Amino acid sequence: MAEDLTIATGNKKEQYEHLIPQIAALTEGEPDLIANLANTVAALKEQFGWFWVGFYLVKDNELVLGPFQGPVACTRIRKGRGVCGASWEKAQTLIVPDVEKFPGHIACSSLSKSEIVVPIIRNNEVIAVLDVDSDVYDSFDETDKLYLERVVASVSFI
Template identity: 60%
Template sequence: MSTTVNVNEDLDKKYELLSKQLDALLSGEPNLYANLSNASALLNQFFDRINWVGFYLMEDGELVLGPFQGLPACVRIQVGKGVCGTAVERKESIIVPDVEAFPGHIVCDAASRSEIVVPIIKNDEVIGVLDIDSPELDRFSETDRIGLEKVVETLIQHL
């Protein structure tokens, strides 16, 4: 048990450092796309065992592909559809251990096996989502969810 605690504590510290790095990287830059581009690059560098990381932004009532790192992706996602659209509808983060078991999962990259999506909520309105995919089953943990929610809180300060 102590090993698990140490691993989680180490991961918590890494997320804290990631949030500080993101804050410093985005400080003073007001452009949405520049900030999301740098955020996706930083997250891609931070994570191992992932194959896609990026953002979808709300536009005219649906999610539209934003800055990302990885293979080409689905361009538009309706609210309530797939993992990203469901996260918007629920206004909560979703961890999917096996995307093939998620009802209505939208396949953008057939190599993706697990996923985590964190809604970006500003002034009580969902303005987009952070989406991260992995080619491994069960890649993301509750520690990742909590850490990424803190990263998104940091990001929101620069949007």
């Protein structure tokens, strides 16, 4: 298991290409879900410096806050509410350039300006979402979508 993270420079694609094998090394052989989620979030936050990065896990028909890095967050989100709940309901990645323009946005922090939420799907069912917020408008694009979908596909969910 790797315990050091090397921060990459370069364009966004190059940064992801450098980071994904490191996340794999951090989580490989570790059976504990919370440990893997925590290290994944830490690696993403450290590499990209986003405002907030975390997982919400589906429990009892709600999204419940899991490992994250950033300011305190909403603890529970209902299906269809906000960007996370909409991503869960639609089972698709959502990129929101301006969260204030998203119908029903849940403002856990007024400093959040843009967001991407990636559902984690196992056996045709959303079991969690990766939520990433930026304090800058229009921070996320198709490159983030592609690579964050690869990240969540590689994280071990037992």
